[in-house]
Amino acid sequence: MNGGGTRRWGWGSGRTEHQRAGAQEAKDAAAAAFYDLDTAQRDLRISIETLSAVDDSPAARKAVADFQQFGARIDQVSHEYITAVDAHDLDRDDLDSGTAARARAELDKARQDLERVKGELERFGQSLGSLLSQAETQLARLAPAVERARQGLLAASNALDAVRDSGLKADDLAGRLAALSPELTKLNEGAGRHGVQETLHRADRVVREAEAVREEAQRLPERAAEIDKRLASLRTRTQALHTRAxxxxxxxxxxxxxxxxxxxxxxxxxxxxxxxxxxxxxxxxxxxxxxxxxxxxxxxxxxxxxxxxxxxxxxxxxxxxxxxxxxxxxxxxDKTKEVERTRFAIRDAQRLAMAGRSTPDPRHAGPLDDAVTRVDRAVASLSGRHPDYWHLLTELDAVKETVQHVVEQIREDRAAGR
Structure with missing residues (x-):
């Protein structure tokens, strides 16, 4: 019996140790799965934080919300894994094979759940490729954009100093440059506080405004010289007009x-x-x-x-x-010269109106016929000791304007195939 007992104890101990080893392997595999999931979540969280800081589009906001939902699922499977680990002490001397088998089964299930969620998380991350790529591109623009803003402010300040050294005050430019100082402070505080998009916009605005100040400062000596030239020219012209008046x-x-x-x-x-x-x-x-x-x-x-x-x-x-x-x-x-010049313009327009036609277009013929009458009437109005020559001239000018309008209308109609 003792021999038989010894054999039963040895067989049972071997089975228990085998189950203990299997449970330990399951525990190690589950721990590795837990670590992999945690790493994947932390890596993707960095990308999501980048996306949230850079992109405020509906697609980006949905991605952030979906990641938060993943967080709840990850917490759940992680909690189940930790519960399974805490529920079984695989180092106990009195561990029986049944308990070891249950531990192995529970840890295997925890590992499978961890791996399944990790796979889903990875597929979710892959679906964000385009959004993340765009966000990373904008993030890569951040440091150069801020540096350009700093360099732009420095260049504007140097240009302003050079102008002042030449004896020009440039107080308005100095005021505009001073107004950019708070913007530089915000740039130095970084995108972490103000957001990537806002920081990029601020940097671009500072570059533009600083460049405008720099360019105006550099042009200021030329502008002063131009003002001096205009002063001299207008003074001369004023004196001349004073005489002419x-x-x-x-x-x-x-x-x-x-x-x-x-x-x-x-x-x-x-x-x-x-x-x-x-x-x-x-x-x-x-x-x-x-x-x-x-x-x-x-x-x-x-x-x-x-x-x-x-x-x-x-x-x-x-x-x-x-x-x-x-x-x-x-x-x-000699009134005939001006009168004949006007009549020639009318005849020239009449020839154009008849070119290629057997009868003129009434829209053209009417105003031209009326122009002939107006000239005759204006000439006939000259009478008395002091004829109204100004009326004659203004009427002839009006007729020539009407004739020119008809000529333009004829050419437009023919260009349009009418």
């Missing part, structure tokens, strides 16, 4: 003496208007000079633009009076 009254005097009131009454205000425009131009020129001395460049440029507009107004009035006298002199001496 005084010549308008003699022109009007001759118009009054030789022609009817209808030929000159609309020019009565020209001397006063020209003198007023020149006087205002002189005042604005002085203000522009002061703005330039104070190095208020935008103000100086604005004042000089106003001076130019005032001088243009004065010049137009003065020129209108001189041109009126010249044209009236010419037409009073």
């Amino acid at each position: 005084g010549q308008v009254e003699p022109v009007l005097s001759e118009l009054r003496r030789r022609f009817s009131a209808a030929c000159w009454q609309d020019l009565q205000q020209v001397p006063e208007q020209a003198a007023r425009s020149v006087r205002q131009a002189e005042e604005k020129l002085a203000e522009g000079r002061k703005a330039r001395d104070d190095q208020r460049w935008p103000d100086a440029a604005a004042q000089l633009s106003t001076v130019r507009a005032l001088l243009n107004t004065a010049d137009e009035g003065i020129k209108a009076a001189a041109d009126r006298l010249q044209r009236l002199n010419e037409v009073s001496f």
